[in-house]
Amino acid sequence: MIEVRGLTKQYGASRWAHGSSAVRAVDDLTFDVQPGKVTGFLGPNGAGKSTTMRMVLGLDRPTSGSALVGGRPFGRLGEPLRTAGALLDAQAMHPGRSGRDHLRVAARANGIALRRVDEVIDQVGLGPAARRRVKGYSLGMRQRLGIATAVLGDPAVLLFDEPMNGLDLDGVRWIRRLVRELADEGRTVLLSSHLMSEMEQTADHLVIIGRGRLIADASMAEVMRGESARRQVQVRTPSPDELAGALLRRQLRVHPTDIGDLLVEGASPETVGDVALEVGVAVHRLAEVHNSLEQIYLDLTGDSVQYRVAAEPQPAGQVQR
Amino acid sequence: MSAGVIAPPTAGAGTATVLGRAAGAEWVRLRTVRTTWWCLIAATVTIVGLGAIAAADEAEGTSTAANPIAATFAGEYGVLLGQFALLALAVLAVTQEYASGAIGPTLQWTPRRGVLLAARFGVVAVVVTVAGVLLALVADVLARWIDPDLTLSVGQAADSLARVAGVLLAGSVLAVGAGLLLRSTAAGLATVFLLQLVLPLLLPSFGVQWMADLGEWLPGTGAIWALLGEPSSMSAARATALLAGWSGVGLVAGGLSLLRRDAG
Numbered sequence: 001m002i003e004v005r006g007l008t009k010q011y012g013a014s015r016w017a018h019g020s021s022a023v024r025a026v027d028d029l030t031f032d033v034q035p036g037k038v039t040g041f042l043g044p045n046g047a048g049k050s051t052t053m054r055m056v057l058g059l060d061r062p063t064s065g066s067a068l069v070g071g072r073p074f075g076r077l078g079e080p081l082r083t084a085g086a087l088l089d090a091q092a093m094h095p096g097r098s099g100r101d102h103l104r105v106a107a108r109a110n111g112i113a114l115r116r117v118d119e120v121i122d123q124v125g126l127g128p129a130a131r132r133r134v135k136g137y138s139l140g141m142r143q144r145l146g147i148a149t150a151v152l153g154d155p156a157v158l159l160f161d162e163p164m165n166g167l168d169l170d171g172v173r174w175i176r177r178l179v180r181e182l183a184d185e186g187r188t189v190l191l192s193s194h195l196m197s198e199m200e201q202t203a204d205h206l207v208i209i210g211r212g213r214l215i216a217d218a219s220m221a222e223v224m225r226g227e228s229a230r231r232q233v234q235v236r237t238p239s240p241d242e243l244a245g246a247l248l249r250r251q252l253r254v255h256p257t258d259i260g261d262l263l264v265e266g267a268s269p270e271t272v273g274d275v276a277l278e279v280g281v282a283v284h285r286l287a288e289v290h291n292s293l294e295q296i297y298l299d300l301t302g303d304s305v306q307y308r309v310a311a312e313p314q315p316a317g318q319v320q321r
Numbered sequence: 322m323s324a325g326v327i328a329p330p331t332a333g334a335g336t337a338t339v340l341g342r343a344a345g346a347e348w349v350r351l352r353t354v355r356t357t358w359w360c361l362i363a364a365t366v367t368i369v370g371l372g373a374i375a376a377a378d379e380a381e382g383t384s385t386a387a388n389p390i391a392a393t394f395a396g397e398y399g400v401l402l403g404q405f406a407l408l409a410l411a412v413l414a415v416t417q418e419y420a421s422g423a424i425g426p427t428l429q430w431t432p433r434r435g436v437l438l439a440a441r442f443g444v445v446a447v448v449v450t451v452a453g454v455l456l457a458l459v460a461d462v463l464a465r466w467i468d469p470d471l472t473l474s475v476g477q478a479a480d481s482l483a484r485v486a487g488v489l490l491a492g493s494v495l496a497v498g499a500g501l502l503l504r505s506t507a508a509g510l511a512t513v514f515l516l517q518l519v520l521p522l523l524l525p526s527f528g529v530q531w532m533a534d535l536g537e538w539l540p541g542t543g544a545i546w547a548l549l550g551e552p553s554s555m556s557a558a559r560a561t562a563l564l565a566g567w568s569g570v571g572l573v574a575g576g577l578s579l580l581r582r583d584a585g
Contacts, residue, residue: 012491058432059425059584075432078339086429092422094354101353102426109346109430111334 001188002033002056002157006065009051009212025051028065033190033205035156038183040203041218042191044301048212049192050088053159057086069157081110081145081153088144088161095135098128099145102134106149120148125174139166147178157188164195176202196294210301223296233264233272234284246270246279264288343431343440347354351448359534360410365456367406368399373467374398380468387459393481394473395455395464397548400485403456404544406515407449407489408496408562412509414445415500415575419585434580441571449493450486457485480486484547491564494519497542498571499546502583517541540567 009026026048043049054060056067058075066073069084077083089223095103103117106140121130124144134142143166150158158225160179164172179202183189190207193199199206206223208216216223235245240262244254253265269286334342351357372395398563418424458478465473487542495516502511516539524536536542543563546555 054425054584057429059428061581061583075434077432078334078336080432081430087427088425089422092425093425094350094417094421096354096356096417097350098353100351105346105349105353106426106430107350109342111338113343 001035001069001160002190003068003071004029004031004033004056004065005067006030006054007052007055007062007067008064008157009048009055009060010063019307024212026055026062026265029203029209029212029214030065031207031214033157033188033207034199035188036183036186037180037204038189038202039205039207040192040199041190041207041209042194042196042199042297042301043192043209043215045194047209049209050161051212053086053161053190055194057084057088059088079110079153081106081112081149083153083155084157084159085150085153085155086159086161087143087150087163088159088165090139090142093134093142093145094261096218098131098133099137099141099148099175101143102128103130103149103152106152110153110200112153116152120152123151124148129321137221140168140171143167143175145172147175148253149184155187157190158182159190161192162194163191164193164198172198200293202207208297208300215300224290224293231266231268232289232291233267233269234261234285234287234289235264235272235276236261237281237283239281242279243276243281246275246281252276261285339431339433340436340439343436344444346430347440347449349580352446353553354417356417357410357483360406360413360450364403364406364410367403368396369460369463370399371402372396372399372457373463375424376464376467376529379464379471389423389470389472391469391481392461392465392473393457393477393479396460396485397481399460400453400457400488401518401545403454404489404492405518407452407453408424408492408513408517409510411445411449411493411496412500412513413506415441415497416504419504420506426511428584437455438576438579441501442494442576445497446490446493449496450489453480454486457482460493485511487561487564488544488547490574491568492544494568495571498568498573499576501575502571504578518545521545536565540564 007026007029008024010022010024012022029048029052041049041052045070051060055062056069056074058073069077072083074080074084097105100117100121103120104114107114107117121127124147126141126144126148129137129141130145134145137145143163147160147163150160167175170289177199179189179191183204191199191203200220203220205219206216207214208223234257235243240256241262244256244262247254247262247264247267252267255263255265257263269288273283273286346416375398376392376395379394418427428437430433431440459476461473461481463473492513496509496513499512503509503512521536521539521541522545524539525533527533540563542555543560545551546560547564
């Protein structure tokens with residue numbers, strides 16, 4: 001379990017800097033990451049995800065607030081890899097050391113047997129490459145080595161920052177399975193990713209932040225059904241104009257789709273079906289449309305994006321009507 | 322990974338155990354990168370090579386049975402220059418971690434920064450000092466072999482090697498401290514090189530009194546005195562104070578940097 005309490009990180013607040021330049025990268029964050037689940041950590045670039053993870057691991061000092069890993073501050077642990085393993089930045093390794101030596105240093109510092117080093121090398125499929133220097137590794141191989149280090153101490157808590165970056169499809173599927181397994185074994189898994197479709201398939205719970213602040217802390221199901229999910233109903237009828245008119249009279253927003261169906265915003269299928277019955281219009285199909293996590297996420301974080309492209313291009317394949 | 326079973330967090334190892342493991346990890350870190358071995362090769366070539374050249378030079382010179390000279394000057398001359406290969410090893414052991422970002426994983430594996438600090442200073446200082454003393458001894462023995470007129474008693478060797486050890490111990494602590502404080506290989510190497518050799522030799526040569534006075538306060542002045550006995554006006558106490566003082570400054574400044582600042 002990870003407990004984050006009022007965690008705040010302010011940069012540029014030293015007494016030599018001007019007060020106005022202070023930036024709150026993380027602003028009073030409070031949330032728990034529960035065991036037995038994959039918790040997705042979402043937020044736009046610069047939202048403070050990595051800074052939060054670094055503070056949880058004691059790498060960066062919080063301006064205020066605290067974080068506990070397994071009930072204790074990570075910075076005081078004597079055998080940290082047995083409590084929590086993390087992959088933050090797969091590039092952050094000494095390029096001149098072999099992958100196996102990298103793991104040996106980690107094992108030595110935590111009193112872990114050398115046998116375990118070879119076990120995790122096999123587990124992540126690094127194989128004979130483990131004896132080569134990290135300098136020659138692809139990003140995918142570095143990710144695998146980083147994950148091997150994270151699971152080296154068989155910890156109850158795992159933090160992964162964008163672990164799917166740089167992996168091919170096989171690698172992505174492997175991570176998804178691994179993360180699932182780790183959570184099913186009862187471990188606490190915090191996983192950040194900007195790949196929404198991946199998150200939708202992998203995470204059980206979501207912590208969404210923007211500009212350093214908490215936007216949502218809810219189960220995947222709650223987020224997908226929530227207010228921001230903008231429930232829509234798609235209806236197919238032989239007389240769309242008549243039905244659209246009746247729906248519009250009830251202050252509902254209706255859009256035509258490019259296959260001739262109607263899309264009704266903010267209504268339940270029951271309401272739409274009742275309206276159709278009232279005006280005597282046949283209904284051939286009536287379906288709730290779930291927004292993708294991507295769409296929900298964009299709506300939730302819309303105000304908090306720090307770096308936005310000046311003019312967003314129209315998404316391909318959608319016709320403006 | 323054992324399926325379905327998670328070991329409860331261990332009660333935790335004691336500080337002595339954690340420190341011992343951290344020191345072991347530091348040693349594995351040092352010996353698993355080529356940089357360390359390149360620095361040791363460079364130190365070997367410089368210390369033993371310069372010592373041999375000095376001895377060969379001396380063979381045509383002043384040491385006679387009536388007026389014997391100790392062979393230990395060979396190791397001392399060698400270390401005066403060769404220490405920089407060893408101090409570079411010390412600086413690089415620290416700054417390469419900041420250059421590559423490896424300090425992140427390092428602190429995840431040893432998050433108790435006081436423990437990491439002690440292990441890092443300790444292991445690097447021991448490696449540098451032991452390597453330098455051994456190389457100086459090789460240079461001394463080689464000098465004695467090149468010029469049989471030189472003398473090399475146990476007492477002479479012990480006295481000389483103790484001074485070499487003092488210089489390298491102080492220098493390596495200063496170098497690790499500079500690395501932790503500056504976090505940059507170039508800045509760390511330049512700082513150590515300037516303080517330990519260049520400025521102490523250069524400042525008095527301008528003939529300006531305040532520059533010469535300033536040079537008197539640098540760690541290299543103490544190191545040069547310890548190795549060559551120059552200037553003869555300096556006292557042993559002052560040289561010791563310079564070496565200990567500057568390594569103390571390095572220890573405190575570098576230590577606070579590691580303890581207080583974000584990982585980097």
